[in-house]
Amino acid sequence: MHKAGIEVILDVVYNHTAEGNHLGPTLSFKGLDNISYYRLSQQDPCYYMDYTGTGNIMNARLPFVSGLIMDSLRYWITEMHVDGFRFDLASALVRTLHETDTLSAFFSIIHQDPIISQVKLIAEPWDIGSDGYMVGQFPGGWAEWNGKYRDCVRDY
Numbered sequence: 001m002h003k004a005g006i007e008v009i010l011d012v013v014y015n016h017t018a019e020g021n022h023l024g025p026t027l028s029f030k031g032l033d034n035i036s037y038y039r040l041s042q043q044d045p046c047y048y049m050d051y052t053g054t055g056n057i058m059n060a061r062l063p064f065v066s067g068l069i070m071d072s073l074r075y076w077i078t079e080m081h082v083d084g085f086r087f088d089l090a091s092a093l094v095r096t097l098h099e100t101d102t103l104s105a106f107f108s109i110i111h112q113d114p115i116i117s118q119v120k121l122i123a124e125p126w127d128i129g130s131d132g133y134m135v136g137q138f139p140g141g142w143a144e145w146n147g148k149y150r151d152c153v154r155d156y
Contacts, residue, residue: 084120
């Protein structure tokens with residue numbers, strides 16, 4: 001692609017997995033360490049928090065989960081020569097217990113990383129939770145996928 005003058009932007013999904021909710025299959029993280037990799041309900045940890053509409057949300061607040069994300073981003077950049085990423089439902093990655101956090105450690109880690117901070121970063125800046133619509137609220141260095149504009153163009 002680069003020889004043809006085309007940049008490669010990889011669409012990544014770090015906010016949820018195919019394992020779904022408590023009724024979903026055990027494919028990977030659920031079997032390794034369900035309590036750590038996923039955000040579970042505080043009222044009943046048998047159930048998953050779901051800001052994605054898929055039944056679960058990854059617990060990117062924990063260092064080893066965010067480390068896994070950062071390691072994979074670095075791999076795609078250094079080994080596969082990807083020019084940037086479009087983050088699916090990026091708001092879900094920057095949630096505290098319930099609210100979104102524009103000062104999230106997720107942003108700090110990316111901006112401090114000497115490799116990841118140099119590529120294009122595009123957020124799909126929403127999720128289905130309250131205050132999940134964050135268009136215009138991502139920090140400098142991030143582009144945003146504007147869904148309302150996309151929908152207007154589609155309607156036209």
